[in-house]
Amino acid sequence: MLSHLSIENYAIIQQLEVDFNNDFCVITGETGAGKSIIMGALSLILGQRADTTVLNSNNSKCIVEGRFLVSQNTKLQNYFEQNDLDYDEFILLRREITPSGKSRAFINDTPVQLAIIRELGLQLIDIHSQHSNLELGKKQFQLNVIDWYAGNNVLLEEYSTEYKQLRIFDKEYKKVIAESEQAKADLDYFEYQFNQLYEANLQADEQAELEKEQEILNHSEDIKAGLSQVYQLLDGEEFAALSKLKETVQIMQKLSAYMKQAEDLSERLNSQYLEMQDIANECEMLSEKTENNPDRLDEITSRLNLLYDLQQKHRVSTVSGLIEIREDFDLKIQTASSYDNQILKLESQIQNSKVGLTKLAVQLNESRKSVLSNLEKQITSYLSQLGMPNADFKADLKTTDDFQANGTDEMNFLFAANKGSRLEEITRVASGGEMSRLMLAIKTVVAKSKALPAIIFDEIDNGISGEIAGKMGTILKDMANYMQVINITHLPQIASKGDSHYLVYKNDTSDNVETGMRMLNSDERIDEIAKMLSGENPTDAAIENAKSLLIQ
Numbered sequence: 020m021l022s023h024l025s026i027e028n029y030a031i032i033q034q035l036e037v038d039f040n041n042d043f044c045v046i047t048g049e050t051g052a053g054k055s056i057i058m059g060a061l062s063l064i065l066g067q068r069a070d071t072t073v074l075n076s077n078n079s080k081c082i083v084e085g086r087f088l089v090s091q092n093t094k095l096q097n098y099f100e101q102n103d104l105d106y107d108e109f110i111l112l113r114r115e116i117t118p119s120g121k122s123r124a125f126i127n128d129t130p131v132q133l134a135i136i137r138e139l140g141l142q143l144i145d146i147h148s149q150h151s152n153l154e155l156g157k158k159q160f161q162l163n164v165i166d167w168y169a170g171n172n173v174l175l176e177e178y179s180t181e182y183k184q185l186r187i188f189d190k191e192y193k194k195v196i197a198e199s200e201q202a203k204a205d206l207d208y209f210e211y212q213f214n215q216l217y218e219a220n221l222q223a224d225e226q227a228e229l230e231k232e233q234e235i236l237n238h239s240e241d242i243k244a245g246l247s248q249v250y251q252l253l254d255g256e257e258f259a260a261l262s263k264l265k266e267t268v269q270i271m272q273k274l275s276a277y278m279k280q281a282e283d284l285s286e287r288l289n290s291q292y293l294e295m296q297d298i299a300n301e302c303e304m305l306s307e308k309t310e311n312n313p314d315r316l317d318e319i320t321s322r323l324n325l326l327y328d329l330q331q332k333h334r335v336s337t338v339s340g341l342i343e344i345r346e347d348f349d350l351k352i353q354t355a356s357s358y359d360n361q362i363l364k365l366e367s368q369i370q371n372s373k374v375g376l377t378k379l380a381v382q383l384n385e386s387r388k389s390v391l392s393n394l395e396k397q398i399t400s401y402l403s404q405l406g407m408p409n410a411d412f413k414a415d416l417k418t419t420d421d422f423q424a425n426g427t428d429e430m431n432f433l434f435a436a437n438k439g440s441r442l443e444e445i446t447r448v449a450s451g452g453e454m455s456r457l458m459l460a461i462k463t464v465v466a467k468s469k470a471l472p473a474i475i476f477d478e479i480d481n482g483i484s485g486e487i488a489g490k491m492g493t494i495l496k497d498m499a500n501y502m503q504v505i506n507i508t509h510l511p512q513i514a515s516k517g518d519s520h521y522l523v524y525k526n527d528t529s530d531n532v533e534t535g536m537r538m539l540n541s542d543e544r545i546d547e548i549a550k551m552l553s554g555e556n557p558t559d560a561a562i563e564n565a566k567s568l569l570i571q
Contacts, residue, residue, distance in 0.1 A: 020473050020503035021144060022109075023086040026060045028075045032534045037521065041088070043499035045517030046507045046536075047547060052523045053534030054507050058148070058477055061085065064112040064124075065144065066137020071120045081116040087143050089472055095142060102135055110143065112136060144473040147462060152454040152481070155461075156446035161430040165414060167465040169390045171383060178379040178426060185372040185422065192365040199358035202351065209351045216345035219325060226326055226338050229319050236316040239309050246306035253299035261299060264292045376422055383426040387416055394464060401460035404494065406487040407453070409438035452482030459491060463498055473503040480510050489571075492516030511551040515568035520544045544569065 026035040031053060048054050063069055064085045074081050087110040089095060099106035105127050113125040114136075124136040154160040166175060235242065254261045268288045274281035330336060333344050391414050402410040415431040433442035434449055434457065449457060459479055466474060476495070483491055492513035498504050499518065508514055520539045525532055539547055548565035549557035557565070 020088050021085060021505070022088045023084075024057075024061065025082070025084040026057065027082040028079050029060045029063075029073055029081050029083060030056045030075060030534075031525075031532050032056060032060065033075055035534065035536055037536050037538070039503070039505065039521075040519040041503050042518035043496045043516065044503070044505045044519045044521060045514045046505065046521045046523060047509070047514050047551065048523030049525075050509075052525045053536075054523045055477070056534060057523060057536065058146070058475070058507070061475075062146065063114040063116075064136070065140030065146070066124075066133055068133070069114070069116050069122060071116065071118060073116060074118060077118045080118065082113065084111065084113040086111050087472060089143070095139075098139060098142065102131070104129055104131070110139075112140065112143075143471065144475060145462075145466075145469065145471050146475045146477065147458070147479055148477045151477075152451075152458050152479075155432065155449075155454060155458060156444070158430055159425070161414070161432045162425055162428065164461055164465055165387045165390065165394065165416070165430060166383075166425070167468045168394050169386045170468055171386055174379065174383055174386065175425060178376065178383060179424070181372060181376050181379060182422060182424060185369065185376060188365055188369045188372055192362070192369060195358060195361050195365060199355070199362060202355035202358060206352065206355050209348050209355070213345060213348035213352060216329065216341060216348065219329060219341075221326075221338050221342050221345065223339050223342060226323070229323055229326075233316065233319045233323065235309075236312060236319065239311045243306050243309040243311075246302045246309065250299055250302045250306060253295055253302070261292065261295055264288070264295065268292050373422070380422065380427040384416075384418055384428055387428060391416060397464045398457075398460045401463055401494065402456060405456040405460065405490050407436060407456060409436070410453075411435040411440075411442060412457075413442055450482065452487075455479055455481050455483055456487070456491070459494060463494055466498055467501060471502060473505065474498070475505040475507075477507045478509065479506070480508050480513055483510065485512070488512035489516075509551070511548045511565065511568060514551060515548055515565070515571070520547065522547055 020041045021039050022041075024035075024037050024039070026032045028034075035057070046054060046057075059067075059073075060083045063073075063083045069081075071077070089108060089110060095110075096106050107127065111125070111127050113128075115123045115125075117123075122133070124131050124133050126136060126139060166172075252260055268285065271281055271285040271288055275285045326338060326341075329341050330338075333341060335341055335344065395412055395414055398412045399410060402412065411434070413433040415433055417429045417431070419427050419429055421427065432445050434445045434453075435442045436448065436450075436453055440448075445454070445457065459476075462474070462476075462479075480488060480491055488510045489512040492510075493516060495504055495506055495513065496516045496518070506513065506517070514520065520543075521536055522539050522543070523534065523536045525534055545562060545565045546557065548568060549561040552564055553561035
């Protein structure tokens with residue numbers, strides 16, 4: 020139950036604190052006093068979005084806080100555990116809206132995301148707003164009514180889990196099919212490119228080696244001539260540097276017998292002589308090996324041109340880059356071939372998922388069909404109590420071939436207000452007052468099944484008056500035997516049925532207008548109901564009538 024509501028700096032509410040009893044609570048007040056504003060503030064702690072337009076003053080933040088008293092509830096306890104929240108018999112929901120527009124939500128003083136507080140709110144209280152009657156025409160709401168009444172929560176959760184998995188499989192299947200078709204369309208291109216690179220027999224270091232060899236072959240005559248010239252200078256017949264150096268070594272060796280320093284110089288000269296001799300021999304050898312080989316040069320040039328063309332084509336600058344591209348094409352070819360296995364696997368997963376879904380959908384269908392008769396009878400009975408003894412109501416359940424979010428069933432509520440009238444869809448034949456009575460009948464029937472701690476009706480009595488209003492009040496009062504019922508009403512017949520009566524009022528000050536709310540005592544209730552009967556200045560007859568209503 021909602022035990023306490025605190026509102027600060029919201030719309031025309033500067034500060035409001037109110038405690039609620041766990042019974043049939045009625046809220047009254049003149050039009051414009053702020054009843055809907057209080058409901059708007061309450062909706063904030065139930066997860067509705069808000070902005071800075073809700074602020075009464077832009078100098079401070081808006082704070083709305085609601086305290087709910089709940090008995091031991093396994094579902095709620097599990098929800099708190101799943102979201103790492105502390106569970107207690109008192110659940111405190113709070114929203115804060117800052118002047119800058121920042122919104123924060125709290126559960127038992129723990130900051131949470133808005134979606135979490137919204138989901139929790141749906142498990143704590145059901146708010147029937149002035150526009151909720153429109154829900155009656157929506158197929159999903161109609162199907163929800165059947166599921167609430169049948170207690171299909173666990174079965175729906177199982178179905179929902181499997182349905183989400185099927186959608187994941189379907190999405191992946193469509194993706195793989197599209198990729199497979201594209202890959203197969205590109206396969207000829209991939210294979211052509213791969214084969215061209217494969218046949219090129221690429222080697223990571225070959226380009227640098229070929230370029231060096233090409234450089235030598237391009238200048239083979241110059242190289243051969245140069246090497247030969249160096250050899251002749253070192254060890255030729257006309258002038259041989261080695262011959263002269265050898266004579267120098269011999270002279271220095273003779274001098275070594277006479278002076279110590281000459282011995283060292285002799286060794287150094289001999290070392291240079293041996294080094295130059297090796298150089299001369301190597302130059303002679305390289306000169307003999309160096310040949311003008313046009314065939315080899317053409318071969319290298321052709322190979323390098325192939326590498327350069329491939330690099331330009333694939334926009335890389337190295338053979339290693341070409342090898343990476345070749346491997347990528349190879350992978351794409353293999354991937355294109357592997358899609359068939361992926362498709363077969365997904366088709367099997369989809370089929371298995373559909374088998375499981377079909378089983379759950381059949382269970383849902385059977386559960387729904389099993390309660391239709393009782394649901395129709397109870398709703399028709401309540402309609403009779405609400406002054407529609409000849410009304411007929413039917414829940415038309417049909418099964419489709421398609422999996423939907425809640426099974427394969429479609430629901431259509433049919434209604435006839437008068438004897439002999441043809442059953443038609445509710446939105447086509449029900450008046451505003453009939454819609455209100457239908458909604459109350461449905462809410463009354465499913466309230467116990469939903470097992471919510473509280474329900475709020477915001478003017479469900481729209482289009483109702485007279486004796487029917489009193490009967491509606493009686494039904495609401497009976498509903499309060501197993502849950503807290505809070506009802507906003509303009510009708511004295513309903514207000515008089517309340518166990519607790521709250522008045523929403525408006526204070527006009529010199530600076531602004533403020534909304535307040537308080538619980539009325541016995542005398543104040545008589546006065547308020549008398550005003551609802553006859554106006555701001557109630558007559559004696561209205562006062563007596565109010566007393567009579569309160570006694571009933």
